[in-house]
Amino acid sequence: MNRERILDAGQRLWPVRVHTLPGFPTPSRPGARPVRRAPLPLAGLAVSVALFTLLPLAYLVFRTLGVGVEDVAAMLLRGRTLRIVWNSIALALGVTLVSSLVALPLAWLTVRTDLPGRRVWTVLIAMPLAIPSYVGAFTLVGMMGPKGMFQSILAPLGVERLPSIYGFPGALWALTLFTYPYMYLSVRAGLQRMDPAIEEAARSLGYAHLEVFRKVTIPNLRPAITAGALLVILYTLSDFGAVTLLRYNTFTRAIYIQYLSSFDRSLAAVLSLVLVGITVLLLAVERRTRGHGRYYRSGTGVTRSRPLQALGPWTLPALALCGLVVFAALLMPAGVIAFWLVRGLLAGESLLSVWQATLNSLWASGLAAGLTVLLAIPVAYYSVRFPGTWSDLVSRAAYLGYGLPGIVIALSLVFFGANFLPGLYQTLAMLIFAYAVRFLPQALGSIQTSLLQFNPRLEEAARSLGMGPREAFLRITLPLMRPGLVTGAALVFLTTMKELPATLLLSPIGFHTLATQIWSATDEAFFARAAAPALILLVASASSIFLILGREATS
Numbered sequence: 372m373n374r375e376r377i378l379d380a381g382q383r384l385w386p387v388r389v390h391t392l393p394g395f396p397t398p399s400r401p402g403a404r405p406v407r408r409a410p411l412p413l414a415g416l417a418v419s420v421a422l423f424t425l426l427p428l429a430y431l432v433f434r435t436l437g438v439g440v441e442d443v444a445a446m447l448l449r450g451r452t453l454r455i456v457w458n459s460i461a462l463a464l465g466v467t468l469v470s471s472l473v474a475l476p477l478a479w480l481t482v483r484t485d486l487p488g489r490r491v492w493t494v495l496i497a498m499p500l501a502i503p504s505y506v507g508a509f510t511l512v513g514m515m516g517p518k519g520m521f522q523s524i525l526a527p528l529g530v531e532r533l534p535s536i537y538g539f540p541g542a543l544w545a546l547t548l549f550t551y552p553y554m555y556l557s558v559r560a561g562l563q564r565m566d567p568a569i570e571e572a573a574r575s576l577g578y579a580h581l582e583v584f585r586k587v588t589i590p591n592l593r594p595a596i597t598a599g600a601l602l603v604i605l606y607t608l609s610d611f612g613a614v615t616l617l618r619y620n621t622f623t624r625a626i627y628i629q630y631l632s633s634f635d636r637s638l639a640a641v642l643s644l645v646l647v648g649i650t651v652l653l654l655a656v657e658r659r660t661r662g663h664g665r666y667y668r669s670g671t672g673v674t675r676s677r678p679l680q681a682l683g684p685w686t687l688p689a690l691a692l693c694g695l696v697v698f699a700a701l702l703m704p705a706g707v708i709a710f711w712l713v714r715g716l717l718a719g720e721s722l723l724s725v726w727q728a729t730l731n732s733l734w735a736s737g738l739a740a741g742l743t744v745l746l747a748i749p750v751a752y753y754s755v756r757f758p759g760t761w762s763d764l765v766s767r768a769a770y771l772g773y774g775l776p777g778i779v780i781a782l783s784l785v786f787f788g789a790n791f792l793p794g795l796y797q798t799l800a801m802l803i804f805a806y807a808v809r810f811l812p813q814a815l816g817s818i819q820t821s822l823l824q825f826n827p828r829l830e831e832a833a834r835s836l837g838m839g840p841r842e843a844f845l846r847i848t849l850p851l852m853r854p855g856l857v858t859g860a861a862l863v864f865l866t867t868m869k870e871l872p873a874t875l876l877l878s879p880i881g882f883h884t885l886a887t888q889i890w891s892a893t894d895e896a897f898f899a900r901a902a903a904p905a906l907i908l909l910v911a912s913a914s915s916i917f918l919i920l921g922r923e924a925t926s
Contacts, residue, residue: 408757409753409756409757409762413749413752413753413757414753414757414761416749417749417750417752417753417754417762417765418761418765420746420747420749420750420765420769420811421750421764421765421768421769422768423804423808424768424769424771424808424811425768425771426783426784426787426808427771427775427779427780427783427784427808428647428771429783430640430779430782430783430786430787431640431643431644431647431779431783432644434637434639434640435637435640435641435644438637438638438640438641442638443641446638446641446642447641447645452642452645454620455620455621455622455625455642456622456645456649458539458619458620458621459608459621459622459646459649460649461539462539462542462543462546462607462614462619462621463604463607463608464604465539465543466543466546466547466550466603466604466607467600467603467604467607469543469547469551470547470550470551470553470554470600470603471554471596471600473547473551473554473555473696474551474552474554474555474558474599475554475558475596476692477496477555477692477693477696478554478555478558478559478562479558479562480492480682480689480692480693481493481496481559482559482562482563483562483679483680484679484680484681484682484689485679485680485681485682486682486686486689486690486693487686487690492693492697493559494913495693495697495701496552496555496693496696496697497552497555497556498552498701498909498912498913499548499549499551499552499700499701499704500549500552500553500862500865500866500912501865501868501869501908501909501911501912501913502549502700502701502704502869502908502909503549503612503869503871503886503889503905503908504545504546504549504550504610504612504613504869505611505612505613505615505616505871505889505890505893506612506704506708506889506893506901506905506908507545507548507549507613507704508541508545508612508613508616508617509616509707509893509898509901510703510704510707510708511536511541511544511545511617511704512536512541512616512617513707513710513711513898514703514707515533515536515541516533516536520707520710521533536617537617537618537619538617538618538619539619541617541619542613542614542617542619542621545613545617546606546607546610546613548699548700549613549700550602550603550606550607551603551696551700553599553602553603553606553813553862554596554599554600554602554603555599556599556817556858556861556862557595557596557598557599557602557816557817557820557858558592558595558596558599560595560817560820560821560854560855560858561591561592561594561595561596561820561824562592562595563854564820564821564824564854565588565591565592565824569587569591573586573587594819594820594823594824595820598816598817598819598820599816601653601770601812601816602812602813602816602862604653605650605653605770605812608621608622608623608646608649608650609623609646609775609776609777610623611623611624611627611776611777611778611871611872612871612890615627622642622643622645622646622776623776623778625642626639626642626643626646626776626778626779627776627778627872629642643775643776643779646775646776647771647775650770650771650775651767651771655767705906705909708902708905708906708909709902709906710902711898711899711901711902712899712902712903712906714899714902715899715900715902715903718899720899720900720903722903724883724888725885725888725903725904725907727883728883728884728885728887728888728904729885729904729907729911731882731883731884732868732884732885732886732908732911733868733911735799735802735803735806735867735874735884736806736863736864736865736867736868737864738799738803739803739806739807739810739863739864739867740860740861740863740864740867741860742803742804742806742807743806743807743810743811743813743814743859743860743863744814744818744856744859744860744863746807746811746814747769747811747814747815747818747859748818748852748856750765750766750769750811750815751766751815751818751819751822751855752822752848753765753766754766754819755819755822755823756822766815766819769811769812769815770811770812770815775809776872777805777809777870777871777872777873778872778873778876780805780808780809780873781805781872781873781875781876781877782876784801784804784805784877785876785877788801797877797878797879797880798879799879799882801877802873802874802877802878802879802882805873805877806863806867806870806873809870809873810862810863810866810867810870813859813862813863813866814856814859814860814862814863815859816859817854817855817856817858817859817862818852818855818856818859819855820855821851821852821853821854821855821856822852822855864912865912868884868885868886868908868911868912869886869908869912870886871886871887871890874886874887875887875890885904885905885907885908885911886908888901888904889901889904889905889908892904
């Protein structure tokens with residue numbers, strides 16, 4: 372039994388229909404069956420994953436119970452708290468908007484056009500994921516700060532002072548440069564899965580190219596855009612390093628200071644719960660924006676690849692756009708890191724301690740990527756194939772961890788480990804679990820996008836030909852989910868290598884990673900000592916991006 376027989380069976384069971392365009396009514400299938408209930412093992416597994424991700428929330432509630440209602444209300448209504456809320460929301464929305472404006476054209480250029488060097492640009496544009504936000508912020512200050520390298524270059528020309536890089540502009544700049552790849556990779560996956568027949572049908576109805584892009588392409592990319600936007604906005608809300616170095620006060624910085632400066636962590640828990648509330652609101656908006664439309668083909672034929680669109684006179688502007696983004700997000704930070712590395716080597720800095728940290732980072736990141744994808748598969752399948760109240764709750768619960776600062780997740784696991792699971796306290800297993808809770812949405816969003824874009828009737832056709840649920844999933848569903856699985860695993864791997872607070876608090880004794888070495892050096896202003904692990908982190912992450920995206924860029 373092979374996939375061609377399954378496609379033929381699907382054709383006999385459900386005749387081919389023309390894919391309807393967004394805005395046109397979708398004809399219903401006579402005798403459509405009601406929505407099936409999810410198998411109990413699948414539902415149980417998905418709910419279990421969601422419950423594990425709610426451990427940090429349980430910790431916050433426990434801590435908040437020790438605070439009186441009046442104290443909570445007084446704290447929430449403080450002018451400083453309201454400013455923190457405004458700062459955090461404004462930064463998250465600004466970064467998401469600018470990231471979208473950067474990522475959408477870059478994804479379209481590298482997937483749909485004959486852009487020269489598409490394979491190279493595909494990898495280079497995604498490589499800023501390898502740069503931690505705190506390293507990126509440091510390089511930005513080193514280049515554009517009051518006494519930075521750029522100021523030194525312009526000083527002979529009479530430029531005595533550059534505009535300040537600190538505050539909202541600097542935080543917006545830094546976080547956009549190092550988060551737009553989330554949107555870029557998600558939209559690329561959506562473009563690659565989209566059936567070209569949809570756009571061809573629109574053009575046959577008289578739509579111009581711009582109208583097709585606006586009325587057909589963008590609406591069909593809505594799951595990918597919303598998934599990428601959600602990752603960007605949640606990452607921005609939970610970032611600590613960049614906003615701290617650039618002196619912009621947000622939720623994460625306030626929570627961190629409260630945790631470190633007070634023995635009573637209840638007030639910090641209240642701030643964290645407010646951040647959870649904002650995350651829940653964002654998930655509700657994302658769900659409403661995505662809607663209940665179908666994004667797979669109505670027919671059962673195999674999706675055809677489409678010819679690349681010739682850029683013609685737009686080739687040079689397209690190359691200029693790609694080059695500008697790569698320079699700002701990759702070459703400039705790498706150049707600053709290389710400058711400090713050379714200074715450190717000339718000053719006699721040793722590189723011996725870096726190699727073990729490199730092996731530790733690769734090992735922990737690989738384990739975290741594998742575990743996170745395994746946990747995301749049942750949640751994604753349950754939420755997409757069996758939509759309903761319970762599956763919606765499970766899916767939203769899985770996203771909560773990404774809206775929390777890493778330090779909150781780490782401290783919650785420290786609490787549970789010390790009080791209930793002392794055997795797992797300060798072990799690699801607990802550290803990997805913290806990574807999985809933290810970055811589950813990255814894998815979940817990519818897998819959900821893949822599931823939304825292929826027709827569930829293929830699975831039903833496989834079942835009608837005698838396959839059991841497990842065999843149909845392994846032989847039909849899982850191969851079709853592969854783009855989402857690969858993208859999700861890549862995102863988790865890269866962000867795990869950069870994760871700092873959870874690594875600092877949960878690492879086994881003597882287990883040093885590249886992230887902890889970089890932070891300890893920059894925290895003490897030893898920038899030359901931080902350069903070597905930062906450069907190795909960049910190279911290791913860039914290599915993984917090349918292996919994952921290099922081959923598909925030419926497809």
